[in-house]
Amino acid sequence: MRSLYSPRRTWLHAVPAWLKLLALSLAGTALVLIDDVPAMGVVTIVVLALFISLRTAAWQQWKTLRSLLIAASLIAAFHWLTGHAALGIASGLRIMAAAMLALMLTVSTRFDDLLAVLETLLSPLRRFGVPTERIALAIGLMLRFAENFLSQWQRLDDAYRVRTGRSGSWRLLAPLAIRALQSAERVADALAARLGA
């Protein structure tokens, strides 16, 4: 499982993760507060310029941006048809600006760096007995098992295809779910034996 992080270095890669997250949350708040179309237009153009400055690293995420562009256009068109063109344009621009800012963070920040910021932010919860250090373990386990289940799914599908000549699709969900539960029980036993219940 590869993160959406792009290893192509850009100027934004050098900025620490916490600073980018802080900037993103401030910018997100600002976007919600602006509802005037010209101001929103200026903000969107600035964000677009920043986005373009990341070059290839950002445009690799064009697929995500395209689906948001479609949604934003539909919303703008809907409001225009019902006679609130300004509201529609502002909403559409806000969605695009917010998405570009978020994408910039995602492509320029390593998964581990973001995880470290999250763990630091949550660390006060440790006093109340919340095991925040287990987040990393849980994510690691999840990714390992996602790979495992995908290959189990493919194996089940291959077996079904050999028997019937067709893809198993939804018929394989029950066996997959049962296998998942059986693995879950085995891993739970193994973890309980190593880490204590």
Added chain:
Amino acid sequence: MTSTRSLSYIALFAAVIAVFGLIPKIDMPFGVPITLQSLGIMLVGCLLGPKRAFYTVLLLLVAVALGLPLLAGGRGGLAVFTAPSAGFLLGWLLGATACGWCMRRMAGATGKGLLAAAFLSSIIGGIVVMYAFGILGLMAMAHLTFAQAGLAVLVFIPGDLVKCALCALLVHSVVRGMPSWRLDRD
């Protein structure tokens, strides 16, 4: 994530939801194309119970927010939380919890009763609660009125009803295939 045992169920079910997003869309016998991730949400609620279902979906959303492409179509990163459909992601979290809570109330059901209980729980968690938050999200992000947002998502309801039925069948098969799996465990 209180005990080690729960941790493994939580991680494993988050993986199941992620894998459901990787499986290409499935065409149902009568031509309704569906993606499976919301089925994963219902299934987690029914099989894991409210508390662990909540943590499972939370774990998935945290991993997505940190940049892993775990949503259907390889989407991920914080941008998915700025999309007009972001309300549905919050709906996943609370829908799975609601689904688990309902299933707990009817954990004693067997046979056809179990099918009905799982179907009802999926509808409450996977449609009523999920769409309530999805619609609220659309109202906030796209400035639609309640009626407009409701109409916009209406087209997805038939597909989701199919998923509820599929979820009920799955829960039924799992309970039959794994008699040791208990639905009333916390």
